[in-house]
Amino acid sequence: DVKVTQSSRYLVKRTGEKVFLECVQDMDHENMFWYRQDPGLGLRLIYFSYDVKMKEKGDIPEGYSVSREKKERFSLILESASTNQTSMYLCASRGTGTGGTGELFFGEGSRLTVL
């Protein structure tokens, strides 16, 4: 089974702190994604990466950055956390071996509270 692991399930941070959310997948997937989930808004794409050191902005990249130094790891960084970044953060991965028809595999989520 594909496993996407998000290292922190629950975090509480203070405004202005730098926050790192880590995600690791074990299926050699080329594509990795960070989403933010808020009630009534569904999932919104923050950033995605289709290869090591490659990244593209999603729909809501402001206030976030990402890093992909190794194929299996995709990190989301909040340079200076703000209260409006309190949310559930979901990491996902997808391979390209299925001719582009593959589904996303999600981690368990990281619930971040910024005080």
Next chain:
Amino acid sequence: AQSVAQPEDQVNVAEGNPLTVKCTYSVSGNPYLFWYVQYPNRGLQFLLKYITGDNLVKGSYGFEAEFNKSQTSFHLKKPSALVSDSALYFCAVRTYNFNKFYFGSGTKLNVKP
């Protein structure tokens, strides 16, 4: 622009009754359509997908979905609901030439005993 609409925030159904969770989409090109389920404080789990071929797609846990191109819909169905089906359901769409998945806002399914 690509988008997904789930018109119902919440669906209530009695155990043993059939259930339907609605999804409509708007894309340029042929759609790839997906359904996911999320239990409280968990990530999303894949249920089923439509890529091409038969309009009726069968997935995990007895769920199925029907692709209707003329109505641009992809409704999720189950003939007999279980209390354990109570969860949040998301519809998603992408097309071949885009790496992005677009998600609906989610529908909360409540199955009463």
